[in-house]
Amino acid sequence: MDDDTVIYAGVEAIRSTALAVQCLVDSREIWIPRSQIGDDSEVQDSGDCGELIVTEWFARKEGLPPGVCEHGHTNWHFLADETWCYGPFRYES
Numbered sequence: 001m002d003d004d005t006v007i008y009a010g011v012e013a014i015r016s017t018a019l020a021v022q023c024l025v026d027s028r029e030i031w032i033p034r035s036q037i038g039d040d041s042e043v044q045d046s047g048d049c050g051e052l053i054v055t056e057w058f059a060r061k062e063g064l065p066p067g068v069c070e071h072g073h074t075n076w077h078f079l080a081d082e083t084w085c086y087g088p089f090r091y092e093s
Contacts, residue, residue: 004056005038006067007090011052016045023052026065032058 014022020031023043036058037043042050059066067090 005053006056006059006064008052008054008064008067009050009090011043011050013043013046013048021045025052028064030062030064 008025012024014024014029016022018034020033021037021044022029022031032052032054036055038053038055041053042048043052054064
């Protein structure tokens with residue numbers, strides 16, 4: 001996955017199809033296209049629970065909460081010192 005990603009902890013996959021997985025993320029049921037789920041994600045199919053890795057683009061498009069890196073930077077913002085923090089970015093509800 002070439003895009004920046006966001007990691008959501010404690011996610012449960014409710015159901016899945018060949019093209020998408022429906023997950024419970026931050027108390028919301030959301031369909032996630034498989035193309036937007038990282039290969040290293042623990043959540044890939046119905047019944048899976050754990051860390052879900054999705055592209056930052058998809059998380060922003062769906063209005064999911066931003067992740068935070070180990071330095072406390074959110075991945076939604078260019079930093080004041082004109083640098084980017086490359087994460088990984090995590091969100092835990």
